[in-house]
Amino acid sequence: MSHPRIAVIGLGYVGLPLAVAVARYFPTVGFDIDPGRIAELRRGEDRTGEVPAADLRQSALELSAEAEAMRGAEVFIVTVPTPVTADNQPDLGPLMAACRTVGAVLGKGAVVVFESTVYPGVTEDICGPALEQVSSLTAGRDFFLGYSPERINPGDREHGVEHIVKVVAGQTPAVTDRLAQVYGTVTRGGVHRAASIRVAEAAKAIENAQRDINIAFINEVSMICRGLGISVHDVLDTAGTKWNFLPFKPGLVGGHCIGVDPFYLAECARAVGHHPEIILAGRRINDGMGQFVADAIHQALDGRPSDILVLGLTFKENVPDLRNTKVVDVVARLSGLGHRVSVHDACADPAAALAAYGLALTPDLVDGRADCLLGAVAHRAYADLPADRLAALVRPGGLIADLKGMWRGLVLPDGLRRWQL
Ligand SMILES: NC(=O)c1ccc[n+]([C@@H]2O[C@H](COP(=O)([O-])OP(=O)(O)OC[C@H]3O[C@@H](n4cnc5c(N)ncnc54)[C@H](O)[C@@H]3O)[C@@H](O)[C@H]2O)c1
Structure with missing residues (x-):
């Protein structure tokens, strides 16, 4: 052969x-x-x-x-x-x-x-x-x-x-x-x-579970930081100066792998009589992140029903992959809280978004129509937006919500409010 x-x-x-x-x-x-x-x-x-x-x-x-x-x-x-x-x-x-x-x-x-x-x-x-x-x-x-x-x-x-x-x-x-x-x-x-087929199967399952758990930890830290009134990104920048601090970022965990494979590992743990505590705790935290983000933005909008323009729907940046995206959790929760939410995505196929989630994507970015701009996915087309473009997309006094921390380096015009994890 x-x-x-x-x-x-x-x-x-x-x-x-x-x-x-x-x-x-x-x-x-x-x-x-x-x-x-x-x-x-x-x-x-x-x-x-x-x-x-x-x-x-x-x-x-x-x-x-x-x-x-x-x-x-x-x-x-x-x-x-x-x-x-x-x-x-x-x-x-x-x-x-x-x-x-x-x-x-x-x-x-x-x-x-x-x-x-x-x-x-x-x-x-x-x-x-x-x-x-x-x-x-x-x-x-x-x-x-x-x-x-x-x-x-x-x-x-x-x-x-x-x-x-x-x-x-x-x-x-x-x-x-x-x-x-x-x-x-x-x-x-x-x-x-x-060493064996089982070893190779286990290695794959733990590679992705490890990422899930590490991100869950940072997501939990972001919840604590919110209570403290400090930025988790500032904390991570600071902790990251230590030689052995692992550089994980907070955020939504979707897609076909990281958010799914730990459930495969959990299943086999149960089959051998072990209750998988850390694996499932990580899943719970990461699956709850969409609601946490939506509630935080709702609070930053003082609970007033608002027009919210979400940038990005895919499960990660610069791909059209919509499978198991957790941006839909944020959109559903914000809509449930009374906000009028529209979604734009620079990479996703609009027909696929409609078929998968019943979401009709907004085709164009129109200036001055939103009270809140939510950067949910760091597609290049969004991460590269300059401050004046972000400002133009929201009404005067609007809120720029930066879930990915992609606009942290930008100085926004006076009068705009800012939210980030
Ligand atoms: N997407 C990733 O980045 C990634 C990374 C590592 C591992 N994986 C794993 O690889 C596997 C495949 O993932 P994917 O992302 O390529 O999936 P996918 O959904 O992109 O593609 C699967 C393809 O298989 C086809 N298919 C479904 N059932 C079939 C069948 N019975 N016979 C023949 N074709 C069939 C579908 O039509 C589809 O084209 C999964 O187990 C996933 O967990 C995915």
């Missing part, structure tokens, strides 16, 4: 850049269950903004919404979503569907690698049996399992699939070696062989 045929299943934020990178070195087919996604990719359009049109058009990647196109592949890489249910339980539905699809075209000797974020045990105890059932093959004998966590960050060009350390783990040492060879060809960041 020196030059294996590879299939990538699920061509989203993770799967598409990976498939394009893999296709530079190996014959590769990219499969997605959504024919609309395949059609747009064939036209050279990636709505996630992760792969430039030129790279997509030049790529040797074969694209298909037909599972049969994957038959004969020697390595299957699964990158489908792993969300949570409404009550924050892991939803393995898409993963199980992908196992049924792969199982139906799986051949002897193939390796099935999961990149979707899961909790320890999912690959071997849940996906393996699901693949066996459909394929009538036996894991560890006829085909082999592997896990290689994905670490990319939407919108982060510095840490793309070809530059980061890739963790690999196979069901046997020989499978780990095969995966190290495949991934080692694709990335210049090096390969780390994890």
Whole structure:
């Protein structure tokens, strides 16, 4: 298997850049269950903004919404979503569907690698049996399992699939070696062989839980600072002069990873009889942040029903990704408190915002219509706004609310009020 045929299943934020990178070195087919996604990719359009049109058009990647196109592949890489249910339980539905699809075209000797974020045990105890059932093959004998966590960050060009350390783990040492060879060809960041599939699964889950908990701590500090009447940013600037102080920032924690993966870790903690206190406390604090921010702004507006213009809806800056954005919590709470809230986003697709949240985005930034301007996402287009432009967007005496601290360095014209965490 020196030059294996590879299939990538699920061509989203993770799967598409990976498939394009893999296709530079190996014959590769990219499969997605959504024919609309395949059609747009064939036209050279990636709505996630992760792969430039030129790279997509030049790529040797074969694209298909037909599972049969994957038959004969020697390595299957699964990158489908792993969300949570409404009550924050892991939803393995898409993963199980992908196992049924792969199982139906799986051949002897193939390796099935999961990149979707899961909790320890999912690959071997849940996906393996699901693949066996459909394929009538036996894991560890006829085909082999592997896990290689994905670490990319939407919108982060510095840490793309070809530059980061890739963790690999196979069901046997020989499978780990095969995966190290495949991934080692694709990335210049090096390969780390994890001790086992469970170790690799656990490592991914704790990487994201660690970020969640650290941000939760700083969010809690921001609540204390509010009570003290001091700026959490000033406190962080000061504490950050110590050599080992960790540079986390307060804010909303949304998206498909940091706000979701700790629930996967919590689930496996419970399965081994441990109540996960810190993990769930972090989740509670971060999930409550939208309400905290909205209540603080409401108070800064003296509780008067106001016109509020929110800049930014996506879950993070400079990406169109609206999944699990917590800006909607701020908008809902402010609306519930009687304010008239409109939302502008420089990166999001208005149709996607309407479909996901019933929010009609304001197409233009019109001067002098708002009592309060709330900078919720630090898209470049907002972070670069000069003080006179911010001032023009609000009525005289208006409030500039800076959730991200992106306008801290600006001197605002006299008469404007300012709120920040
Ligand atoms: N987005 C990130 O930055 C990131 C980073 C690290 C890890 N992850 C993990 O990677 C996995 C994928 O995340 P994503 O952000 O790429 O998701 P995504 O929603 O962007 O993409 C998933 C793709 O899979 C397709 N799909 C769904 N079910 C399928 C099925 N049964 N068969 C084939 N295709 C199917 C969807 O149509 C979609 O195109 C998740 O487990 C996530 O936690 C994501």
